Amino acid sequence: MNMTRLSTEDIKHISLQYLSLYDLEFQRKTGKSLREFLEYLADKKINTDALKIAVVPITAGKGIIKGFSEAVCLILRYLGCKAFVTLNTDVAGFFEAFKNNVDLIFAADDLVFSAFNLKKRRAIDNSYATGYAYAAALELCAGGLQSKEVMVIGVGRVGSAALEYLISKGAIVTIFDKDAEKIKLTLEKHPYVKVVNSIDEVLPEIELIVLTAPSSELIKEHHVSRNTIIACPAMPLPLNKEVILKIRSLIHDPLQLGVISMLALAY
Numbered sequence: 001m002n003m004t005r006l007s008t009e010d011i012k013h014i015s016l017q018y019l020s021l022y023d024l025e026f027q028r029k030t031g032k033s034l035r036e037f038l039e040y041l042a043d044k045k046i047n048t049d050a051l052k053i054a055v056v057p058i059t060a061g062k063g064i065i066k067g068f069s070e071a072v073c074l075i076l077r078y079l080g081c082k083a084f085v086t087l088n089t090d091v092a093g094f095f096e097a098f099k100n101n102v103d104l105i106f107a108a109d110d111l112v113f114s115a116f117n118l119k120k121r122r123a124i125d126n127s128y129a130t131g132y133a134y135a136a137a138l139e140l141c142a143g144g145l146q147s148k149e150v151m152v153i154g155v156g157r158v159g160s161a162a163l164e165y166l167i168s169k170g171a172i173v174t175i176f177d178k179d180a181e182k183i184k185l186t187l188e189k190h191p192y193v194k195v196v197n198s199i200d201e202v203l204p205e206i207e208l209i210v211l212t213a214p215s216s217e218l219i220k221e222h223h224v225s226r227n228t229i230i231a232c233p234a235m236p237l238p239l240n241k242e243v244i245l246k247i248r249s250l251i252h253d254p255l256q257l258g259v260i261s262m263l264a265l266a267y
């Protein structure tokens with residue numbers, strides 16, 4: 001089960017200056033800064049400047065993505081953590097991290113991107129953390145989810161985590177996935193979730209959407225209204241500009257909210 005693989009192009013724009021602009025945009029949409037969002041997700045205070053974090057480049061499989069570890073490191077530094085990219089890769093990188101007595105290690109191969117909390121023996125994977133974060137960002141943007149209709153498009157690892165969060169906050173969830181097996185697995189855990197065979201059955205009536213399916217051009221202009229909010233972690237962004245211009249808010253980035261959520265849930 002492979003994740004979509006980010007490219008250097010997707011993340012090369014991530015700098016501390018860019019992150020401060022992204023932070024302002026996030027605050028405008030959700031009412032919280034990225035730092036406040038971190039503690040909201042963790043549901044506790046986090047003293048980030050006391051946290052020492054190593055990001056270890058991994059050469060396994062398709063190998064290193066140029067700029068990936070540096071982007072993860074910058075996001076963590078932006079939050080106030082003492083983060084660094086190890087000089088060594090793979091096991092030597094883990095060894096270097098342990099020698100530096102770090103609190104957490106972030107590392108990704110082609111199958112899993114994980115935050116390892118060495119003190120609490122906890123491992124949080126990016127897919128789960130990303131789904132959780134995008135559902136929480138939708139909640140903040142929508143001003144709460146209790147008894148609100150929400151559509152989850154794509155119930156793989158990211159969509160399932162978003163679904164759990166939405167249900168925990170009292171949302172009424174409708175799901176769509178072209179993979180019948182994923183629908184079956186979801187219904188086994190959540191029998192009350194509504195299933196549609198086509199998004200046309202419920203859009204644009206449902207105006208809160210978590211879009212995790214990478215299949216492009218699924219959502220068209222007639223599927224959204226000017227009140228629609230879309231939380232979309234999928235990369236590349238599968239929305240055309242007509243949709244983006246029409247809706248109220250789009251929550252989307254290649255890496256930021258996922259990394260913030262990994263730290264929050266691993267802490």
Ligand code: PYL
Nearest residue numbers: 003004005006057058064065108113
């Ligand atoms: C973590 C991202 C989010 C979406 N897809 C995931 C991805 O691209 N995974 C592959 C990450 C490979 C990193 C490489 C390195 O540079 O350390 N092993």
